[in-house]
Amino acid sequence: MFTPPKRPHRLGRSRFSAQREKRIADAAANAMQSVTSRLSPPRTPRIVEDEQVEQTANETTGVAEISGVQEYNSTVTAKPPTFFNEGGLLNPRYTFDAFIVGKSNQLAHAASLAVSENPGRIYNPLFLYGGVGLGKTHLLHAVGHVGEAAGLTVLYVTSEKFTNEIINAIRFQKTEEFREKYRQIDILLVDDIQFIAGKESTEEEFFHTFNSLHIANKQIVVTSDRPPKAIPSLQDRLRSRFEWGLLADVQAPEYEHRLAILRSKADSLHFAIPSSVIDYIARAESHSVRELEGSLNRVIAYATLQDAPITVKLASQALEHIYSEKKQHTALTVSEVLVGVSRYYNVDADLLRGKQRDRDIVWPRQVAMYLMREETSASWLQIGTELGGRDHTTVIHGWEKVHAEMAHSDRVRHEIAAVLESLQRGQI
Numbered sequence: 001m002f003t004p005p006k007r008p009h010r011l012g013r014s015r016f017s018a019q020r021e022k023r024i025a026d027a028a029a030n031a032m033q034s035v036t037s038r039l040s041p042p043r044t045p046r047i048v049e050d051e052q053v054e055q056t057a058n059e060t061t062g063v064a065e066i067s068g069v070q071e072y073n074s075t076v077t078a079k080p081p082t083f084f085n086e087g088g089l090l091n092p093r094y095t096f097d098a099f100i101v102g103k104s105n106q107l108a109h110a111a112s113l114a115v116s117e118n119p120g121r122i123y124n125p126l127f128l129y130g131g132v133g134l135g136k137t138h139l140l141h142a143v144g145h146v147g148e149a150a151g152l153t154v155l156y157v158t159s160e161k162f163t164n165e166i167i168n169a170i171r172f173q174k175t176e177e178f179r180e181k182y183r184q185i186d187i188l189l190v191d192d193i194q195f196i197a198g199k200e201s202t203e204e205e206f207f208h209t210f211n212s213l214h215i216a217n218k219q220i221v222v223t224s225d226r227p228p229k230a231i232p233s234l235q236d237r238l239r240s241r242f243e244w245g246l247l248a249d250v251q252a253p254e255y256e257h258r259l260a261i262l263r264s265k266a267d268s269l270h271f272a273i274p275s276s277v278i279d280y281i282a283r284a285e286s287h288s289v290r291e292l293e294g295s296l297n298r299v300i301a302y303a304t305l306q307d308a309p310i311t312v313k314l315a316s317q318a319l320e321h322i323y324s325e326k327k328q329h330t331a332l333t334v335s336e337v338l339v340g341v342s343r344y345y346n347v348d349a350d351l352l353r354g355k356q357r358d359r360d361i362v363w364p365r366q367v368a369m370y371l372m373r374e375e376t377s378a379s380w381l382q383i384g385t386e387l388g389g390r391d392h393t394t395v396i397h398g399w400e401k402v403h404a405e406m407a408h409s410d411r412v413r414h415e416i417a418a419v420l421e422s423l424q425r426g427q428i
Ligand SMILES: Nc1ncnc2c1ncn2[C@@H]1O[C@H](COP(=O)(O)OP(=O)(O)OP(=O)(O)O)[C@@H](O)[C@H]1O
Pocket: 094, 098, 099, 100, 101, 105, 130, 131, 132, 133, 134, 135, 136, 137, 138, 139, 225, 261, 289, 290, 293
């Protein structure tokens, strides 16, 4: 039977003074820095963080995009845009070699490897989707590295950066230069494509970019936190183009996979971590590899700070606040499930409560029934009431339908896990 993933940790800090926590975090960060600089030569600076790029772009242009409508703030001094990446934007750490393959990411990895070796020829576009911190960006960059090594023109861009470039291009009448740049690319890598949804001119321009690259057999790889059909307000013509190639999802790693990832991370830090400690960290249910990496870094930093050997006891102290926060999760409520399911499937909550029997509405309604039963303490009767006064037998039937589909289909299992994850994220 499907065991729904546990909820990710919430941000509440009631049991810990924020000050104490900050002191540990600062000290850990400092210690980590000194550890890593002692152990390995300084790396090429990491890829510029997206936030920095966006912030700079927005500060420079004074452009705000509100509900898909672009507005210009004329009080900010405007500078002409720079269109071309300065290069080196691929993170050197994000290679195929450094990517640990497991059941949860097998398809996404194999597809990424295949397109990197044969760009524009097999899965085009490749659409990678899944929850936070599960390696989508890592795979995107890995494809880029292989392309660059083969001498191809690779462009990695976040959808926010793409949006900002379009806004700038329109503003400074440089749309031709913008198009020219995008049409010279052999491999276009776009991160977090879900953010272009609802931004009219960005979708329009992306649609044309997509078509001209696709016709020319140039490779397009995009990532998203959800499959195309679940991105609200995405234009249908883009949605169908995303579904043209291959959709590959990444899921949270299971225990053995978490172990392998942690071992590899510890090796890359040149740190001998006892297997009991690796096991201790891996045992915590985690929805994100980023979170796992954070736990490992914290344990190493904690040990360095205290000048103590790395033991399970020390690891449990270092991670105490994280685990105790995980235990404080509150259950979802039926109305949170309703709102979350409606948001995920882009179906109005009133339609979920209503009588319409269209397939597009019936399935999300049944998913809501299933998740209300599994994730809240509500009775069949209460769930029926929340869903527009339905009889409890209807709710049981809905639950059974989803349960049976999940038993037969990986795709449905993944879909339900993705809905649940989006509910949990919405709750934080
Ligand atoms: N299978 C894996 N093997 C090794 N490292 C991994 C793996 N999956 C994820 N990571 C690491 O976890 C971190 C987060 O991964 P990444 O940024 O690619 O996640 P993401 O899915 O793009 O998340 P987001 O949606 O938040 O952008 C990175 O440091 C990445 O190297």
